[in-house]
Amino acid sequence: MELVINLIINGLATGMLIFLLAAGLTLIFGLMSVLNFSHGGFFAWGAYMGIWLFTTTGNYLLAILGAMAVGLLLGAFTERVIIKPVYGNHIRQILITLGLMLVLQEMLKVVWGPNQLPARAPEFLSGSWVIGDIVIIKYRAFIILVGFLVFFLVHFMLKKTKIGLVVRAGVMNKEMVQALGININRVFMFVFMLGSAMAALSGVLLAPYSGVIYAEMGLEFAILAFIVVVIGGMGSFPGSLFAAILVGLSGAFMTYYVPDLSLAVNMLLMVIVLSIRPEGLFKVKG
Amino acid sequence: MTTILNVEQIETYIGQYHILQGVSFEVPKGEVTVLLGRNGAGKTTTLRSIMGLNPPSKGKIVFQNKEIQGMPTYKIAGLGIGYVPEDQGIFGELTVEENIRVAMKDNSDATMERITKVLELFPDLKKFWKKEGGHLSGGQKQMLSIARAYINENDLLLIDEPSKGLAPIVVERVMESLQDLKKSTTIVLVEQNFHMASSIGDRFYIIDDGKTVYSGEMHELNENQDLKKKYLGIA
Numbered sequence: 001m002e003l004v005i006n007l008i009i010n011g012l013a014t015g016m017l018i019f020l021l022a023a024g025l026t027l028i029f030g031l032m033s034v035l036n037f038s039h040g041g042f043f044a045w046g047a048y049m050g051i052w053l054f055t056t057t058g059n060y061l062l063a064i065l066g067a068m069a070v071g072l073l074l075g076a077f078t079e080r081v082i083i084k085p086v087y088g089n090h091i092r093q094i095l096i097t098l099g100l101m102l103v104l105q106e107m108l109k110v111v112w113g114p115n116q117l118p119a120r121a122p123e124f125l126s127g128s129w130v131i132g133d134i135v136i137i138k139y140r141a142f143i144i145l146v147g148f149l150v151f152f153l154v155h156f157m158l159k160k161t162k163i164g165l166v167v168r169a170g171v172m173n174k175e176m177v178q179a180l181g182i183n184i185n186r187v188f189m190f191v192f193m194l195g196s197a198m199a200a201l202s203g204v205l206l207a208p209y210s211g212v213i214y215a216e217m218g219l220e221f222a223i224l225a226f227i228v229v230v231i232g233g234m235g236s237f238p239g240s241l242f243a244a245i246l247v248g249l250s251g252a253f254m255t256y257y258v259p260d261l262s263l264a265v266n267m268l269l270m271v272i273v274l275s276i277r278p279e280g281l282f283k284v285k286g
Numbered sequence: 287m288t289t290i291l292n293v294e295q296i297e298t299y300i301g302q303y304h305i306l307q308g309v310s311f312e313v314p315k316g317e318v319t320v321l322l323g324r325n326g327a328g329k330t331t332t333l334r335s336i337m338g339l340n341p342p343s344k345g346k347i348v349f350q351n352k353e354i355q356g357m358p359t360y361k362i363a364g365l366g367i368g369y370v371p372e373d374q375g376i377f378g379e380l381t382v383e384e385n386i387r388v389a390m391k392d393n394s395d396a397t398m399e400r401i402t403k404v405l406e407l408f409p410d411l412k413k414f415w416k417k418e419g420g421h422l423s424g425g426q427k428q429m430l431s432i433a434r435a436y437i438n439e440n441d442l443l444l445i446d447e448p449s450k451g452l453a454p455i456v457v458e459r460v461m462e463s464l465q466d467l468k469k470s471t472t473i474v475l476v477e478q479n480f481h482m483a484s485s486i487g488d489r490f491y492i493i494d495d496g497k498t499v500y501s502g503e504m505h506e507l508n509e510n511q512d513l514k515k516k517y518l519g520i521a
């Protein structure tokens with residue numbers, strides 16, 4: 001029993017980290033039809049900046065806010081300078097965002113050195129709670145909590161605010177949004193910054209969970225996030241949460257029960273979902 | 287009589303295709319100008335060119351004494367042009383209310399009044415206020431699209447084939463509502479349904495093969511069987 005609960009908690013925690021990364025990707029893809037391969041770079045920069053801030057100041061909240069600020073800035077810069085000239089051209093988008101990804105990765109090595117760095121959770125989130133036979137690692141519970149919190153905040157924003165409404169409308173029909181007098185470029189930038197901040201948050205949250213950070217972590221996680229975007233339905237925000245939890249849980253269980261298959265399971269999931277529902281689990285209707 | 291919109295010899299490419307090859311027409315303020323022509327003649331492209339969705343590469347579009355060709359779509363809309371596209375452009379996963387809210391430029395009393403008025407005109411929209419746009423019937427979608435264009439104080443509405451795909455009885459309803467809107471707004475109407483076109487329109491232009499080829503007062507067309515046969519395929 002406690003094994004199953006532990007696997008669920010691990011799966012949920014990993015799922016939430018993937019969700020935070022995938023949510024931005026799916027919104028960016030849904031709204032701007034941009035495949036952003038540099039997304040993992042924002043994630044890694046969030047991790048490095050956060051851990052650096054935490055080790056130098058000891059202030060965990062500052063570390064999280066700093067990571068998100070880096071995400072916001074990188075997102076704004078990327079959308080305005082890198083992506084804007086290549087809207088509508090997928091091949092160029094892939095090349096230029098992959099290029100940016102590599103640049104971001106190498107810059108991490110320039111600033112913080114080529115070796116992996118240790119990352120710890122703050123004191124108040126270290127250790128675990130013991131309830132009967134069940135041991136709950138505090139930091140994992142914290143990740144799950146933050147993940148849900150972000151989900152509900154963004155969900156509320158998308159459902160209830162004017163900008164959120166415009167974002168959803170834009171995912172369904174970009175031309176019509178503009179024909180109603182709305183400057184979609186501003187909306188693009190907003191979504192890009194939001195998505196990048198979530199990616200950076202994911203990175204800084206992951207760091208103490210995995211214990212180390214390294215420059216290549218972005219690309220590794222971004223692949224999982226891409227799978228989640230495809231499974232959840234491109235452009236669907238709730239879809240990205242659902243699919244991320246699915247991928248997180250199946251990863252946790254497979255690693256334990258069928259370790260040989262643990263790497264293949266995500267691909268397998270994607271193949272199964274795509275063969276039943278080619279548009280993903282949550283299709284966005286135009 | 288003031289001209290609110292003047293389209294002068296526009297030419298528009300879509301990709302490599304030279305779709306519009308000289309479309310010109312004038313829209314007098316307060317009237318309904320109808321664009322006629324067979325399928326594929328370039329009527330939709332003409333409206334999209336005005337909105338900046340397929341910007342023309344040549345020619346001029348003057349709206350209230352301002353050249354708007356080449357401006358971004360949102361600015362053109364912001365000048366006071368409402369657009370009801372051929373496919374209605376409803377946001378399928380947004381409710382009727384949300385579709386309206388996306389369109390609202392502000393929360394002013396004037397806007398609220400217009401919303402109230404448009405809901406009187408289309409009681410169905412009020413009834414299905416919380417229903418997803420994608421689940422509305424074709425006629426209701428058309429009404430929502432018209433309502434959305436109307437709630438901001440636009441000086442001109444571009445409406446693309448509002449009768450398309452609708453049952454005759456629903457066409458009557460849409461027609462009545464356009465009759466009503468006509469009292470307060472200038473309209474450019476693309477319409478294949480001759481009954482609708484002739485009962486709402488004041489003047490018409492015929493577009494054929496990407497060019498305006500004929501124009502006149504609506505009643506002239508009613509009487510001109512040759513013209514109807516030649517360009518519209520109706521006798």
Ligand SMILES: Nc1ncnc2c1ncn2[C@@H]1O[C@H](COP(=O)(O)OP(=O)(O)O)[C@@H](O)[C@H]1O
Nearest residue numbers: 300303305323324325326327328329330331332
């Ligand atoms: N996206 C497009 N790509 C290529 N050709 C197009 C496109 N859209 C319209 N056309 C062509 O432009 C011509 C005019 O189309 P349209 O303006 O929709 O005509 P209408 O509204 O009068 O039926 C047609 O021949 C159509 O095939």
Ligand SMILES: [Mg+2]
Nearest residue numbers: 329330331372
């Ligand atoms: Mg058409």
